[in-house]
Amino acid sequence: MALKVTVVGVGMVGEQIVSILRERDFPMEWPPRICATRARSETLAGEGFKVEETGEEAFDGAEVVFFAGKEGGKGASVQWGEKAVKAGAICVDNGGDFRMDPTVPLVVPEVNLDAVTPDKSFIASPNCSxxxxxxxxxxxxxxxxxxxxxxxxxxxxxxxxxxxxxxxxxxxxxxxxxxxxxxxxxxxxxxxxxxxxxxxxxxxxxxxxxxxxxxxxxxxxxxxxxxxxxxxxxxxxxxxxxxxxxxxxxxxxxxxxxxxxxxxxxxxxxxxxxxxxxxxxxxxxxxxxxxxxxxxxxxxxxxxxxxxxxxxxxxxxxxxxxxxxxxxxLRKGAALNVVQIAEGLIERGRLNP
Ligand SMILES: NC(=O)c1ccc[n+]([C@@H]2O[C@H](COP(=O)([O-])OP(=O)(O)OC[C@H]3O[C@@H](n4cnc5c(N)ncnc54)[C@H](OP(=O)(O)O)[C@@H]3O)[C@@H](O)[C@H]2O)c1
Missing domain, CATH: 3.30.360.10 (Dihydrodipicolinate Reductase; domain 2)
Structure with a gap:
């Protein structure tokens, strides 16, 4: 079975996530569900997508959610991260809101994928630099x-x-x-x-x-x-x-x-x-x-x-x-790192396509 993926954010990083999922043949249902602040059609990495306004239903059935929205109180992962976890998804966040939260693993997969223990479903990706x-x-x-x-x-x-x-x-x-x-x-x-x-x-x-x-x-x-x-x-x-x-x-x-x-x-x-x-x-x-x-x-x-x-x-x-x-x-500094985290979790049996 292919994984159900939601991508929140269609800016520079969100577009790269979509492109990298395609390039690396990530084992998922295509297309991913794509969300941003408002609904419209968007061309991402040369392909047309229907973009939804982000709401709770964006996470129904999602197994992996990549957050590439803006940061802060009105930002994507602050608004929607907990709801996505409650809906049963493993979330990987590009933003900085939770990186230093001691309960959230901050991961570069080549270095510390072990930080994602079985009780962790919300994972932060570090700053690009x-x-x-x-x-x-x-x-x-x-x-x-x-x-x-x-x-x-x-x-x-x-x-x-x-x-x-x-x-x-x-x-x-x-x-x-x-x-x-x-x-x-x-x-x-x-x-x-x-x-x-x-x-x-x-x-x-x-x-x-x-x-x-x-x-x-x-x-x-x-x-x-x-x-x-x-x-x-x-x-x-x-x-x-x-x-x-x-x-x-x-x-x-x-x-x-x-x-x-x-x-x-x-x-x-x-x-x-x-x-x-x-x-x-x-x-x-x-x-x-x-x-x-x-x-x-x-x-x-x-x-x-x-x-x-x-x-x-x-x-x-x-x-x-x-x-x-x-x-x-945009790639190793953001989009590629989050996709590699998800790939690492597939290898370890935490995600089962
Ligand atoms: N750029 C980098 O090199 C880099 C590197 C590492 C990490 N990051 C982090 O990655 C994230 C995305 O960066 P970016 O450069 O791609 O930003 P960006 O180009 O400004 O795009 C932000 C996207 O997030 C959407 N968004 C914002 N607030 C939202 C909300 N509350 N709910 C749903 N969607 C929301 C926006 O929707 P609309 O299109 O509807 O406005 C837009 O599509 C940021 O947290 C950033 O700090 C970026």
């Missing part, structure tokens, strides 16, 4: 404990949602003529984003950090089950459409050479290392190396992976490494 970092950190942490991480992110506009992508597209024609007085909607970003970047993602906290930065700290510690790992983050929005980059400095308990780190990461699930002499470079630099960039996540072989490069030893501390990683924030 956390997911890609955790895949890298966990591989190293299995070999030698990580003491401290300093991370700076370079996050694409699609991480904010569909309105932010439109905001960048709308600003580009103006910015091509003049970089002065670029029109912008301050409810989306606090500054123009075209040809720009700014160290401001999500709301500020009283100590001067932003919520996005604190998500990287708390979520990483929760997923890795170690709240002694120190994490010092700065999150930056950049004028890229899709694909987040992260520069990560890692201090480990035992020294790892760059070659050892390359070997560990080459064998890590979900990770691809792109870090070798660039023999194809037209530039006269015999030491030039390859490295991943956000446009790489458009390539079919890379779109579901966390790409890692620039792996170097940090000579300024005893046991330090520097590296760079890139992933598709």
């Amino acid at each position: 956390t997911i890609q970092m955790v895949l890298v950190l966990n591989a190293i942490h299995q070999v030698t404990r990580i003491r401290r991480v300093v991370v700076s992110t370079y996050q694409s506009v699609s991480g904010w949602g569909v309105q932010a992508e439109q905001e960048l597209l709308n600003q580009i024609p103006h910015a091509l003529k003049s970089l002065d007085d670029i029109p912008f909607d301050p409810m989306v970003f606090a500054s123009p984003i075209a040809f720009n970047l700014f160290p401001h993602i999500d709301k500020f906290t009283e100590d001067g950090y932003t919520k996005e930065e604190m998500k990287m700290v708390w979520e990483t510690q929760k997923i890795m089950g170690d709240d002694t790992i120190k994490i010092s983050p700065t999150t930056v929005r950049v004028a890229v459409m899709v694909g987040h980059g992260e520069s990560i400095n890692i201090e480990t308990e035992r020294k790892l050479t760059a070659a050892e780190a390359r070997e560990i990461l080459s064998n890590a699930p979900g990770v691809v290392v792109i870090d070798e002499p660039n023999t194809n470079s037209p530039r006269p630099d015999p030491l030039e190396r390859t490295y991943p960039v956000p446009l790489d996540v458009r390539k079919p072989e890379y779109r579901d992976m966390v790409l890692v490069g620039r792996i170097r030893e940090d000579p300024t501390i005893g046991n330090g490494l520097n590296l760079w990683c890139v992933a598709d924030n």
